[in-house]
Amino acid sequence: MNEKEIEECKALAKKIRLHTLKMVFNGKSGHIGSMLSTADIYPVLYKKVLKVDPKNPKWPERDRFLLSKGHGGAALLACLAECGFFPLDWLDRYYCDDGKLSGHISHHIPGVEFSTGSLGHGLPVACGMAMAAKRDGAKHRIIVMSSDGDLNEGSTWEAIMLAGQHHYDNLTMLVDYNRLQALGCSKDIIDLEPLGPKLEIFGWKAIEADGHDPQAIENALSQLPLEPGKPSAVIFRTVKGKGVSFMENEYKWHYGGLVEELYLKAKAEVEAMPPFAKATEGK
């Protein structure tokens, strides 16, 4: 990416963070730490990697993106709205009784491929999509985002074994690897390390990358599959709550609401993140 594209990705990431903070504040709850963790990945995905058309969300040849950690879906919804899949003002009533956007993502929303929330569903369904695409000779790719908690699920590892054995090189798993989950540090609950070598034993090609650096994200995703004949895994090193000092690396911010004082403090911190061009929140 050139400098201008990198700045555009950073600016979109800032908008996503501002939207998600406002969505959680308005909705009085949400998985804010998990949303902020992924905010730098979506701009690169939707601007540089995925072949999708916001005006034709069901385009048959589109790439499929599934968010297996559906609880963090507000960041994805903010990105989809900014990309034109649906009106920005839908974000205003996120997690509200009269709103269109639920706390966990729903496939009734344009651009959302699959409803998720309970963990362990994204990769198995993505495997089915990869299998179908192979059988149909279709060229689209299937990309799924997993997480520490999602990789605690047995069904995720069944899918990892299936994809490796059957050489689904049209399938990519991104891992939002912030090493925290709902109730603590992943290493104290189910330690995933060494994650990359474990995936490679099951027939995948795995790499690690900085999940907050747009150029590193683009470099990791610019040539998929990472190795012909193998499913790809990109393990993104991320920080839960990234961008808000009192949320960063604090598992207690996995889920919760924001009182006005903390919302304004968090918003000011995100507004001060580079690039310094004023973000047009909600516009």
Ligand SMILES: [Mg+2]
């Ligand atoms: Mg995590």
